[in-house]
Amino acid sequence: MTEIQTILASDETKKREYDNAADRIWGYAETRFEEVRSAGLLSEILEREGFAVQNGAAGMDTALVASFGQGAPVIGLLGEYDALTNLNQTAGVAEKSAPEPGTNGHGCGHNLLGVASLEAAVALKDYLASTGTSGTVRYYGCPAEEGGGGKCFMAREHLFDDLDAAITWHPGDLNQVVAASTLANIEVYFSFTGSSAHAAASPHLGRSALDAVELMNVAVNFLREHVPQEVRMHYAVTNPGGLSPNVVQAKAEVLYLLRAPTAPQVRELFERVCNIAKGASLMTETTLEITPNGGTANVVPNDTLGRVMQQVMEELGGPKFDEEEKNFARQIEETLTPEQRAASMRRFSPEITPKAQGKAVSEWVMPYVFTNASLPFSTDVGDASWNVPTVQLMAATQALGTPGHSWQVVSQSCSAVGHTGMHYAAQVMALTGLRLLQEPELCEKAKEELKERLHGMAYDCLLPEGLEPSAIH
Ligand SMILES: [Zn+2]
Known part of the structure; x- marks a missing residue:
């Protein structure tokens, strides 16, 4: 078996364990800085896998940093697991139905986010352990992405400074490298x-x-x-x-x-x-x-790492959804308004439109587009990206056109569609990490690029001086 096949070899038992972890975190639906059970579950898996786990990182009870291996390069995988308020929704159904209205829900799919990054970290750990290659893999359990900015506190404490590269992803309705800035x-x-x-x-x-x-x-x-x-x-x-x-x-x-x-x-x-x-x-x-x-902070995109990830995605192809998953995505798509569907299609260039037409879920890889322009939202991944070359993908865990922070996201984030997209994201991140472990000079090139993009500016943490996570309200 080649190293790549080893990384991709899907141990079905482990996969079910990851599905189960994502579903449990979905059920906990804990909001910012209160992700006690979610962080606890991830920490438990990492410990069992042989990582040295530090809980309560950067003064946050629900943050963790888990490390495996020795020496350079040091590759970080960033995970999130916080939910949103008032978005409770029944799992895996194509109609709005909240058993307990007014309670929290995973409307941004962070239950999948945290687990896929862990899955990639474990795959890289297995590779390091079986080959004795030099390198360290580190998992960052980052709380409070939805307001609160766990990564800002981690960056302020210099927790990203000794990384050679950081890899992360976000659930969505497309498969693409997100090589753009944010606000x-x-x-x-x-x-x-x-x-x-x-x-x-x-x-x-x-x-x-x-x-x-x-x-x-x-x-x-x-x-x-x-x-x-x-x-x-x-x-x-x-x-x-x-x-x-x-x-x-x-x-x-x-x-x-x-x-x-x-x-x-x-x-x-x-x-x-x-x-x-x-x-x-x-x-x-x-x-x-x-x-x-x-x-x-804004995200500083990295073209060097972006191209590495794009190559991985093109070689791998998009995620494969079975008929049942496609049917479910179709039912979700039917809940969208004509305007939502039209807006979804308008995103595509003439080359992509035929691939999207008549599809309810994306199985293709979007072309690579690098831009310094800002996407119209913010993420605390930005604070990591000022300190370490960072790359991220979006992977399809939802029907095409699914609006963000909606009941449809909550429903699909605990479904077979969500699981399939999650495993795909994990594979892309693991293979990107593998490439960096095997060709550490890519990390050096990425660091040079980051330096150039910052034009000599040092990371300027936007958190008010002395603000503690517990004081956020
Ligand atoms: Zn999110």
Whole structure:
């Protein structure tokens, strides 16, 4: 058997164990920083496989780093396992049905994410153990990707610094190397304090904190005209001050999520929005408290590693779904609106369209496209990517066109379709890691590339100074 075949040799018992682990984590549906049972389960498997496991990494109870092997290159596999609130859904059915409405669910498929990265780490461990090759494989159990940014805390503690390459993936509806950037973000609370008064009898004695929030939001809406195109500024009024219109509201708070293409740009944006808040405070004679609540860096894509992964995917081909899985995907596809289906098809170039037509689930590999442009979302993978060359793929675990963070994702993330896509992602990551272990000079080239892309900029953690994971709210 060749080394590649050894890595791909699917031990059916082990595969069922991984399916079972993914389904159990799906059932736990634990949200950010509360993934106690999910992290515990992964930690248990890694220990049984002979990894040295460090639980509670970077001051987070539900983070872990597991290591096997010796010497260079050091290859990291990044896993996530947090769920989303209010997305409970019955598994493996093609209709919206929540047995316990209002409870959590795996609406981003992170139950599959955490397990596939582990599956790849174990395959590489088996290779290192059986061949005695020099190299280390490390699994990072990263909590709180959905707000909270576990990897930001890990990066702040320099946990990625000695890696030669990091590999990860995300569940989705296509099979492709994601060689693009994402938006950096900063989340921040603006809290205003004025003084209450009878709104009719003595309004002149009141100073309205709610007015300050409203004026701030209006000014930010004007700011939209004068920021880079890709910037996103969203807000939620987290405290309107009260429910009585006959009271001048003395306390009010608004939470902002600011996004821009790069970490330095989002810092600049943050300063501008802070100035607006100060202006609102001055206008309303209220006091202002600014409390940053976290931030993630943009992803720095790596073309060297991206090309390695693309080659692996093209040699391997896409995932293979059986008839039953295809039927289930078809039923899910039927729950999409005509607009959702049309938007899904519009993503494809004329060469890809014929492959997608009439298909409910993707079995093909998308062409490789490298871009420095930002995809319109953020991920804490960005914080790893500033410190170590990082590569990621999307693998099809869902019917074509499935919208993100939806009941359809929850349902499919605990189904045979999800399992098949998960094993495919694990194979791609393991074979990419194998290539890097066998040709460590690729890691050196990838590191050179990262250095060039950063133009001498050092990693600038966007987490507020001294912020502990337990303080995130
Ligand atoms: Zn996700």
